[in-house]
Amino acid sequence: MKVHLSRRYWFAASHRLHSDALSDEANRETYGKCNNPYGHGHNYFLEVTLSGPVDSATGMVCNLADLDGFVHSHILERFDHDHLNLRPEFAGIVPTTENLCVVIDGIVRRGFTQAHLHSVRIEETMMNSFEYAGGAELHP
Amino acid sequence: MVYLTRKAEFSASHVYHNPAFSAEENLRVFGKCNNPNGHGHNYTLEVTVKGPIDATTGFVVDLKELKEVMHREVLDNMDHRFLNKEVAEFSGPQALIPTTENLAIVIWQRLAPKLKVAQLHRVRIYETPDLFADCYGEV
Ligand SMILES: [Zn+2]
Numbered sequence: 001m002k003v004h005l006s007r008r009y010w011f012a013a014s015h016r017l018h019s020d021a022l023s024d025e026a027n028r029e030t031y032g033k034c035n036n037p038y039g040h041g042h043n044y045f046l047e048v049t050l051s052g053p054v055d056s057a058t059g060m061v062c063n064l065a066d067l068d069g070f071v072h073s074h075i076l077e078r079f080d081h082d083h084l085n086l087r088p089e090f091a092g093i094v095p096t097t098e099n100l101c102v103v104i105d106g107i108v109r110r111g112f113t114q115a116h117l118h119s120v121r122i123e124e125t126m127m128n129s130f131e132y133a134g135g136a137e138l139h140p
Numbered sequence: 141m142v143y144l145t146r147k148a149e150f151s152a153s154h155v156y157h158n159p160a161f162s163a164e165e166n167l168r169v170f171g172k173c174n175n176p177n178g179h180g181h182n183y184t185l186e187v188t189v190k191g192p193i194d195a196t197t198g199f200v201v202d203l204k205e206l207k208e209v210m211h212r213e214v215l216d217n218m219d220h221r222f223l224n225k226e227v228a229e230f231s232g233p234q235a236l237i238p239t240t241e242n243l244a245i246v247i248w249q250r251l252a253p254k255l256k257v258a259q260l261h262r263v264r265i266y267e268t269p270d271l272f273a274d275c276y277g278e279v
Contacts, residue, residue: 001275003245004274004276005273006272058158061273
């Protein structure tokens with residue numbers, strides 16, 4: 001039987017929501033205080049969900065040590081305590097949490113080969129969260 | 141269709157060990173979860189059922205009934221137990237390794253046939269607040 005396995009991580013990063021395609025006034029109107037020039041930060045909670053059959057020898061969808069190792073070196077070390085707007089991943093992309101989901105989904109989907117990535121979910125604050133499954137619908 | 145989730149907690153211990161592996165292999169694959177005397181967790185179980193709202197009662201499912209099934213089929217048997225020794229699916233010659241993934245499957249298989257009143261949608265089991273497994277009964 002297929003199982004979805006989810007692991008939570010967190011990192012702190014800053015961002016500023018500003019689109020070069022909009023005038024300064026339109027930016028302020030669209031993004032409000034998220035457009036303040038020096039940016040601001042969040043503690044992002046990241047949930048990575050893998051899916052697949054359970055290996056009968058190990059009882060696992062994926063060895064957590066492998067997933068933890070990948071997420072630490074490819075996501076947390078990359079984004080933790082950094083300014084998202086200055087990262088190459090966000091060149092020309094507004095670092096909303098929607099786009100952060102898409103970027104992180106892409107990094108894990110391309111780089112992590114030990115199990116199938118189902119989706120990523122990010123809580124920007126306790127009040128908003130975002131979820132992305134590589135463009136697919138989320139649930140069976 | 142409305143989805144309804146009931147939560148419960150139980151505490152249990154387990155050890156990850158595959159008798160077909162060598163001692164070194166067990167340690168390499170399972171790490172400290174292979175420590176021979178086992179260790180325990182406070183598990184949180186979330187059972188989600190789905191169904192239409194009954195016009196008379198306004199319920200998807202009678203929560204008393206759902207709670208009763210969860211107790212009888214899962215909690216009474218697993219709470220404050222050593223999974224590898226005291227829970228059928230995880231002991232004996234055909235034993236599954238009591239990982240979070242297998243717990244989700246076992247709990248699904250126990251609940252799905254017993255829920256007459258509503259359809260089981262998801263079994264979610266948290267081993268810790270930052271690790272959980274979901275079973276939707278997909279083959
Ligand atoms: Zn454990």
